[in-house]
Amino acid sequence: MIYWDHAASTPPYEDVIRTLTEVMDKHYGNPSSIHQLGGDSVKLIKRSREVCANALHVKPSEIIFTSGATEANNLAIKGAALQYMSRGKHLITSMVEHASVYESFLQLQQWGFEVTFLPVDSQGCVSLESITAAIRKDTILVSIMHVNNEMGAIQPIDAIGQEIKRCNALTLFHVDGVQGFGKLPVDLKTWSVDLYTLSAHKFRGPKGIGLLYVREGLKLMPLLTGGSQESGFRAGTENTPHLVAMAKAMRMTSEQQPIFTKNVSIQRDRIFGFIRDIKGLHLHSNENGAPHIVQFSFPGMKSEVLMHTLELQGMLVSTRSACSSKQTEPSRVLISMGLSHEEASSGIRISLGDSHTEEEISQLELALRKAVEQLYPLLEKGRNDR
Amino acid sequence: MIYDMLLLRFGEFILKGKNRRRFENSVFLHVKSVLEPYPKVELRNEFGRIYVYLNGESAAEPIQVLKKVFGIASISPVIVCKSELEDILETSYRYLEEMNIQESTTFKVSARRVWKKFGHSSHEMNHHVGSHLLKNFEMLDVSMNRPALDLRVEIRETETYIFYEVIPAVGGFPRGSNGKAMLLLSGGIDSPVAAWSSMRRGLTTECVHFYSYPFTSQLAKEKVIDLAKVLSGYAGEIKLHLVPFTEVQTSFTGQGQDKLIITLMRRSMLRIATLLAEREGALAIVTGDSLGQVASQTLSSMNAIGRATELPLLRPLVMMDKNEIISIAKDIGTYDLSIQPYEDCCTLFVPDSPATKPNLRIVESIERSITNLNDMILDAVDRTETMILTPNGNGNTKVDSPVEEDWF
16 A cells, blocks of 8 residues: 555654654643643643744744644634734635635634635636735735645745735735645745644644744634633643644654655656656646645546545545545635636545655556556547547 | 855953953854854954854854854954955945945945055055945945945955944953852842843853742742753853752741841841852852842842842842843843743742831841751751753753653
């Protein structure tokens, strides 16, 4: 079995698993307890916060730990909208965001906020002009993802950030960085980012833990109230072992980022090569995108069929993004990027980690060629060809 | 802007005749240690200056670090070129071009020919460089008196330095150049600032902290260790003495003179610090007192408390306003630690309205009435734990850290 679904989740580093186990075993104290065991947990959390902050070149006090990216995105978007609604009730996001962003905006829309959903071009990118045109005096938040999880498109975050601040210095900028961290350089200060979401299991950490960078001085309406953990941004007993494990994964990932980008791009380009070569397949990602994501379609054949055919040959790939793959509608994201209904409902995503060998990629090529060869005669088009 | 070198100028201590070389060496070592994270840089020492060759490192971070090195008065980021007229003109031109200067900027050139064999005098060089730049940049206006841009050109035998910025640094004396003192470190905002001020003046500062477990928590003690660790970033290393103060402190509670508790407590602290000073060879005691700030810092209180020791009491913050102290605390990175809400022993057993004018006669008679006070003081000194803290290490501490670095 070879795993080609790293954009959905990644295998944790061995050291991360060991750390998680050891900390879980030794440090079960509640950080809010003032005895020694509690105090020890406080220290571990403090150190975790420092390590995470270092990896992003921000201050430890700017890191808020959450249960993952979904919570971090919800906190960033609803928290900012509710906190700053006195400034205005207009929000901006794109058509291609992750469900946890998109649905948060839909909910805010129901609560009386006005939301502009920006379209994207065929590359999957938001244009600067559309940002300029959409921002108003009462725009309080813009949320744009760094790397799209289905297509791998990289948004021009740097330029978008500067454009937002130029149009309205008070408008906050949230970036869902889940698919970008560890894959591409991240520079929150230069990008003028105010809020930034990460999830540990996308960079070889454990599930159930993530973080939100909240620029110093910003306030957010907490979604979870209770104790005063996380400076009041997020109540709930801190998840010490997972925090430590995430910090470790984050440090290791950020150290390896330049090598990842370089090596994985080469493998991706090789995959691009044979997909372009296989009759019947349409390649949708391109060389300008993230190094680890390949989106293609087999028009006429439902995604699941090709996916399962590949699975029978031991290749695990993905249909749409994992979080919404049980829905039957074709992907909103792919349709927004201009794919036909037929392409969008036959989309397959291959996403790479840092440990695939050349041999494995050759096996993938073989499996894909074989699968398409098998399925091609079943296509309506294939049947007519005969 | 890509700079080639940072020019560091020493502060006032270069006037100090015989000690100069020792002082300069001390600053040099300090600079070397803070630049360790930047492996590409090379250092050169010269009369009154240190040259930091960046060799491709960016200038911004090293400048921030070097601004905090005691003994350095100012820093100039420098572009280096050959000591040849053509190269100097070309480099000055490129420098201004990258600077992106605004409309009608006043400027002058201050050339200095250190290498007298160079073919043009300083005066001629002012003219050459100045007219070359005026020709090329319309927005420049010459102003000899108060130019916005004073371009310095320093011509030396091996190379020429071109710069205009003079960034003020922390100044003061090289670390450890002015003897040793004991500092009372409470964990509040003031005492770490007092420590930093003393260290800036070249004083080796050993910290003394009093704790009253179980009335104060382990966290309060750890907060002080963290503070000392921050301070060790300025000193290289810090000796921290942790004095168990519970017995002494509780002996004052049953005296029916609660209003004098602070006075009594502070006097005992000074006695203990004095004994530690003798043991460690320190010649003074530093406190974070600021006149009038709290009851124990009124002039009457200072008088009654200060008499408990014969050592000179140095109070670097005595005439400073709280806001100034806070601003330094933020600057030196101790403020966020100081404001953590763990009670330290200075706030224990304190009455609502402590005496602002303690009567020395009564204070002394209470002390006499506690017959074993002296023994308790000696015992506290005996049981004092000492740890040595460095910015990155955990020190040779008895406090086990739960943070296993391997986990991160």
